[in-house]
Amino acid sequence: MRWFKKDPLQIIGFRSYGTDTHFYARGRALEDESIDLEDQHIWHLIVNTWKRFETDEIKGVGLDLKLPDNTIIKVTTDDSGYFLAQENINGLKALANDEGWLSFELSYNDATIKRTIQNRNRFPSEILIPSPKADFGVASDIDDTILHTGVVSILKWRVIYNSIFRHAKHRIPLEGSAEFYHKLHRGASGKNANPIFYVSHSPWNLYRYLELFLRQNNFPKGPILLRSLGNLLRKKPQDEKPQKQKEILNLLKTYPNLPFILIGDSGEHDPDIYMEIAEEFPDRILAIYLRSVKHKKKMIRVKGLIENYKTTQVLMVEDSKEAIAHAKAHGFIA
Template identity: 60%
Template sequence: MLKKDPIQIITFRSYGTTNHLYVKGRAIEDENINHSKTGFFNLLWNSWKRFETDKVKNATLLLSLPDGRTIETITDAQGYFLIDTIFENLRPLTDEESWLHYTISFANKNIGRNIQLGNRFKGEILIPHLIANTTSDGAKFGIISDIDDTILHTGLTSRLKWQVVKNTIFKRAEKRIPLEGAAAFYKKLHDGKSGNECNPIFYVSHSPWNLYSYLEIFLEKNSFLKGPILLRDFVNPLAKIFTPKTSDNEKPQKQKEIINILKTYPKLPFILIGDSGEHDPDIYTEIAEAHPERILAIYLRNVNHKRKMLRVKGLFKDYETVPVLLVEDSEAAITHAKQNGFI
């Protein structure tokens, strides 16, 4: 009988408020992925292990806050867990950067499996310091940014998506090149016009949670400011064939996450940043139409795809609900942000 890998809890960087705890993660076997390995077969093996995850389903987990309060949750059939609940007085537990640090563990230490890290896994959620007026220090707006082809070249617009496969499987996260100027632009938005606003940044992507660690390393290595990273469940390519169709009104997961962020911070306006290559223009305009008073601007980075660019330019030709800027580089976005008092 083959020896099973030890189990672990992966926590996904999330967000909340002083009275709202929103925590996501997954309990899976530790596949011992070494992100520093190079070479064709090592990279291919690492990619296989990211998606060939062995989940720990129906496991009871115990989350502990720094002040000793605890809450239980149970993983679902895919090993995921979600804590979305009212929890009072969380603001005093945050650090100087507005992050709340927690630990989570398997409630049953005798689960019959070897547990990594002594059954103590760390996680963090962002609780932005919101302000009541425009003269106080604190967040005046939030930034919601796509990842794919907005700050990280993926090749989503390439024919048959071969560039996506090549970049994701055969390039280490540390070697992926960010789109020029994006990290510096986000830092300016985070600091705001006064230089000390601490405007929160949220990263959303259509990529699956299996790539969470990969994207986390990419953001850190390329000096992007820390923020919640919100992805989606991995979908089997054959799922659409064998799964009955649900409602035509079903929203993409990325859109649901953005709507949830707006609901979590009902008084905070946002800047949306994406690209013109896939679904961002449609998702962002639909959100802007529903919440025009909440969206300060939409920045869309141009992609090298003539047909898609023609469609997007037509979409925004007479659009006046919120300011929309199609940019070739970060400098154009910085100029517009300065003119509008964002930075």
């Protein structure tokens, strides 16, 4: 007799990026815990948070990624259920829509697997192939850059409170940030379609939560690049780069002819990471925008860092109006 019914299986495709000749996609195979993104009652918010972090991953399983032209890419999930698909394939741009999004289908490649919802072993995902009209890309943090999270609060209690007790639909973006990002997306001509990449230290467990927040608040659609909870908790070697830095470096490698604007906040490590990247790629980083946070010691430290920094433009801003004025003055936006 079965006392507990097993949850159905799912595959979450993380919105990623690529080029006309390089396919790069990530995601995770998990049991479907039926997280309700719409329910806003406090008890459901607590339960949903528990489900996000108490995941039942499907490790060592084979997956098929089916492209619109029926090309099949095969991958195997790791011990945490994650997969990474990297393939050199010509003509990917022709498979994307007018906005550069290439949709594909994920499935378990074991035909005997029946534990998917309604036995539909098909899950959507997509990658962005930036438009040739793009003048630059934007790599932006999320926490305290476009979403107030309280990363500088004592013991980060505000982060914990906001993540558990506040629905994504009730989270308020920092004023003017969506407008600024749309202006950057449209660029100087108003028709550039500059790609926006959202790069955060948040774990992949919050992917759907952050995806809903960005969509709900009308931010430009873009890849969302987070990190695994395992990497968040493990002790790193002293010389290992932060995951956010690795992600941005991979963007610079993937798009060698595309300069970037970096956007973050002055509360944590964004200034150090961004300035180190600019030192390595002085001709590729057009500007660094850092949103000021309400923490006196951290602000003093960051001001000291950028006081004599000449490699690229670093602007500390109190609000989006300052960033918009600067971007307009330097020809980044119309």
